[in-house]
Amino acid sequence: MRPSGRSLDQMRDVTIETNVTKHAEGSCMIKVGDTHVLCTATLEERVPPFVKGSGLGWVTAEYGMLPRSTTSRMRREATAGKQGGRTVEIQRLIGRSLRAGVDRVALGERQITIDCDVIQADGGTRCAAITGGWVALKLAVNKLMKTGAVITDPLIDPVAAVSCGIYAGQSVLDLDYPEDSEAGVDGNFIMTGSKKLIEVQMSAEGQVFSRAQMNELMDLAEKGVSELVALQKAATSA
């Protein structure tokens, strides 16, 4: 029934390749089906003005799509002269979500910037960015701990994200682009490894929904995030 032939609660194949660029303190290429996102972590020994002097660390994120990551070419945002509303929303979400898994005291007064650049898009780029962004963050923090710059691990609980939605009247896990563009309800679920909720966003896209449906989507999301967290652990423990 799903265009991809997956079962209702089945995620796409996910791979996470780490250390894919030589300059970044941490990096990975996460592939969730045909959605490919390059995530890099940049460590800087300075923080934004609103944190300065607080002793706390800061984690922030930026998001971009390559112009031809999509079916038809998108205008390059640098040419348009600004980031679009969707981009701004997504990168704020990524930053906020990742920070929820970070002990900013333990991190100390330094900043880690996660850049998430979509190389190829097929739905669910923001979720892939969060899941891969956590891996890049983890790799950068591992370096800080190896050098002794940071003593206590500031990454208290892994953060991952998955989309779920109502497609053709059914609740399904991990929407790909053909599903996403037809879904009546679309949700993003960001959770920790211990199943705590960080951010839940559900939107009617042409069809309102009930609390019962909301609970179905939550159940699927818990399943998906568990699988993603396992993959994150495998990728970063090597």
Next chain:
Amino acid sequence: MRPSGRSLDQMRDVTIETNVTKHAEGSCMIKVGDTHVLCTATLEERVPPFVKGSGLGWVTAEYGMLPRSTTSRMRREATAGKQGGRTVEIQRLIGRSLRAGVDRVALGERQITIDCDVIQADGGTRCAAITGGWVALKLAVNKLMKTGAVITDPLIDPVAAVSCGIYAGQSVLDLDYPEDSEAGVDGNFIMTGSKKLIEVQMSAEGQVFSRAQMNELMDLAEKGVSELVALQKAATSA
């Protein structure tokens, strides 16, 4: 226990004054406690390019805050040269939410723009904007129906919004600014008069949360939206 002395499931006093400006096709000033938002509806017999020729109507929204609507003065966005990320997020949310209550076929190929301008802010401005925006929309549509330009009422189910959150460890309804700035979890719930969900957004603000807590917030939101919908009906039936 709440700074305002309200009980956990008690909303602030809400008033909706209609027809407050002479030029707009529909308008109201909604006051949710000390949060005051002026909502106007502008009707135009043209639609954006992506709707043209479809026979469908369009409802969109813009949001702004007067520079001194807040405790300390904010920079005017027109001076800054662009709308900030928060503004863009909010106005996209308002437009999306209101459209969920509209039968765009019945509306016909015309556009209604809802401007929501915050005159005074004390928490919950986006929810007040949605609730008041629906009233302005309803008043504009009433005129269309009176003149016969529209035959079937395109407003199928009223839309209202309320924020809930976890404050001092307790789930509370309708956060005001002192609560909002301290809340560990903050959610916006946008629903219809028939208790269908349109948009649910819950964010950890320093503290992750459980599904049980999420359900508590949902219960409070349902109570709040019921009260708001009653006030919308009273305001627009006169």
Next chain:
Amino acid sequence: MRPSGRSLDQMRDVTIETNVTKHAEGSCMIKVGDTHVLCTATLEERVPPFVKGSGLGWVTAEYGMLPRSTTSRMRREATAGKQGGRTVEIQRLIGRSLRAGVDRVALGERQITIDCDVIQADGGTRCAAITGGWVALKLAVNKLMKTGAVITDPLIDPVAAVSCGIYAGQSVLDLDYPEDSEAGVDGNFIMTGSKKLIEVQMSAEGQVFSRAQMNELMDLAEKGVSELVALQKAATSA
């Protein structure tokens, strides 16, 4: 003969309601007929770089129109990405005019920003903004004097403004929008309570004018400003 039925030297009804927002140090809603402008004064204990260290105070102003303050909706300047030429001209005029009534030594090195936001427009918004802006300024200064932060009153002579023009061949006081859009000559007159001139701007709008006509307009303006200054005093002495 005038669309409103007023006599040639008759102003519209003017009301000034003070302390209309809870955050601003001074505020009023001025209504000149159907032109409604919200004026707020923000006090900050810092000055712009070009004043720093001089011991002098600074008074500045910003101006905006809500998108649907006008007959047809205007594009929001924050969306357009900049303030238009008219807006910039007007806010520079407001700031310059108000400063002419201020003893900047007595004010001391602090800044007061007057925000003038047009809620509903029917002609003469810049003059209403100046007249109401002075009231907001006065209220903020009163607070400074009450706390003893300022000893000598820095507001030496009240500032008010009125437009006059040549409509249908006749010199008339206080143009409303129907007159303004037809007037052959349009002038703004900014004066003090003691009839000193601060700024005089007269423009041919399709018809040049003589010195005799200029003097007629000046006479009308003096009458109008006297009436406005009386209303300012009543509003701020309470």
Next chain:
Amino acid sequence: MRPSGRSLDQMRDVTIETNVTKHAEGSCMIKVGDTHVLCTATLEERVPPFVKGSGLGWVTAEYGMLPRSTTSRMRREATAGKQGGRTVEIQRLIGRSLRAGVDRVALGERQITIDCDVIQADGGTRCAAITGGWVALKLAVNKLMKTGAVITDPLIDPVAAVSCGIYAGQSVLDLDYPEDSEAGVDGNFIMTGSKKLIEVQMSAEGQVFSRAQMNELMDLAEKGVSELVALQKAATSA
């Protein structure tokens, strides 16, 4: 008493050299003392959207200062990313003033753009721009009449401008930069060859002024404009 040694009612030396660039339909370099402005007229057989189909012509103006036209270097506006408030004000004034001397029916549906670029500044650049702009406009219109594209001369009355002000307590004609930066009152007077008023702008710059002083400035301005109009005629009749 004046820094330049001029008498109170004496203008600086003024020269107008015509046809100084080979591409423009009309051009001149006007020198008012050390203020040098290059004015060019560009004729286009198209009009802006708001004039289209009206049968009326349009005259507009743009103004700029070369970065080192001033004592210390100014930032180039193209680098700053926008025209400053002062620039916008001035170019709107130039366009509005020139249009007051034009019969737009006689001009026919075409546009003439006057570019006024300050090569060297020493006070009074906007007045020099208007006076020189009229000359460039006249030369362009002369070509239109020579080819028969325009039959009736659309330039009905020459337009010129001069600044006057109160310097060291005295009313003086044609402020240069040392006077302008010290003047208590500063005015720009735009008139026609037949002494009709087009635009009068007087501003208190630190000192308010009386109607008697205003009349003194008007008298000086009439004298100055007469002299400028004579020079314009000489320059364009050759």
Next chain:
Amino acid sequence: MRPSGRSLDQMRDVTIETNVTKHAEGSCMIKVGDTHVLCTATLEERVPPFVKGSGLGWVTAEYGMLPRSTTSRMRREATAGKQGGRTVEIQRLIGRSLRAGVDRVALGERQITIDCDVIQADGGTRCAAITGGWVALKLAVNKLMKTGAVITDPLIDPVAAVSCGIYAGQSVLDLDYPEDSEAGVDGNFIMTGSKKLIEVQMSAEGQVFSRAQMNELMDLAEKGVSELVALQKAATSA
């Protein structure tokens, strides 16, 4: 003597992997040592206004660097609000160079946009972009020919580029980043498969140079381009 241990006339290892993204009409990842550039070709059946109706095709290019493609993180240009001067220069160069190898009549009135995004930078990104850009272009044109949309091959002579410079007093081929940042003279040479010149740019970077040195660099460049063209052919003939 070279930091990498290469001989003076030795290029870095170059690989070109084709068809790396599923949406683009042509694509490759070119790796010139540690410089990795993703090149995609987008085919559109429309042309820019200045070509419209001419019957000619258009090839254009855009260039970008991922924020952490470099040793220290660069600001994202979409955030900065514009493309920097270097970016604009490079993308104009890429487009101009590729067009020199294209018969625009044979291509027909359609546009191919080459996006070159630097995933990892280690010197010579613009040359890699041109060389890889040609491959993406070739693959897209191949598709056009396979479908019969284009009959005569519009790609008349392959285009490739290499940098040469004077490093530590010696002329060397294919500067990597450590060499580039120290080089006294830096040149980019864009040529065709038949050794014709398309663009030659040589810049003194701290040391002027003689015609004899210029000729040495030209000799090296010819060698490098020959090798690159062979790789392009291998990559696109598969």
Next chain:
Amino acid sequence: MRPSGRSLDQMRDVTIETNVTKHAEGSCMIKVGDTHVLCTATLEERVPPFVKGSGLGWVTAEYGMLPRSTTSRMRREATAGKQGGRTVEIQRLIGRSLRAGVDRVALGERQITIDCDVIQADGGTRCAAITGGWVALKLAVNKLMKTGAVITDPLIDPVAAVSCGIYAGQSVLDLDYPEDSEAGVDGNFIMTGSKKLIEVQMSAEGQVFSRAQMNELMDLAEKGVSELVALQKAATSA
């Protein structure tokens, strides 16, 4: 054969008038045929952040065209909101080229900004800007040496530039606009008085070229630059 009737290796008439504006530390109007560029040098006792504390001087340049310097009017870049790609390329080239003739140690930690504004364009504006820019720079440095602020002359070798190209199949010196717009190959050659190369840029404009042709253009350029350097010396030795 050339539109102007010049022989293949003949430059246009060149004049350099110095000290043409009263504010700049150095200035000239260079006329290369009908191409007229005003060059001014601004001396500031401060340097950009990336030079601060190095003890080295800095020379930079900005370039602009007056809107009607060209055959048809160009949009003013200040109105467009940014400098175009061509402008940015040219001003970077001017700055880079002039710096190649400067001993930045001898100059000392101060900045000289060269503004090159095209008053009238007829091809070759960037070359005229470099040649004239050197003169303005020289005049400003002369003042520094006269006052003793600088002891050793930091201008080690004069810098001048000329364009050459292939027009109607022939190599010609100093392209004017009619030639430039038709040329198959277009090159800019920036050299020192001692015939050292600073920057060489050759571009195929519709026709690729051979090394033999490249050498012909180099020969012409050497002739042209020699003549320009002689004129620079005459202009600055007076």
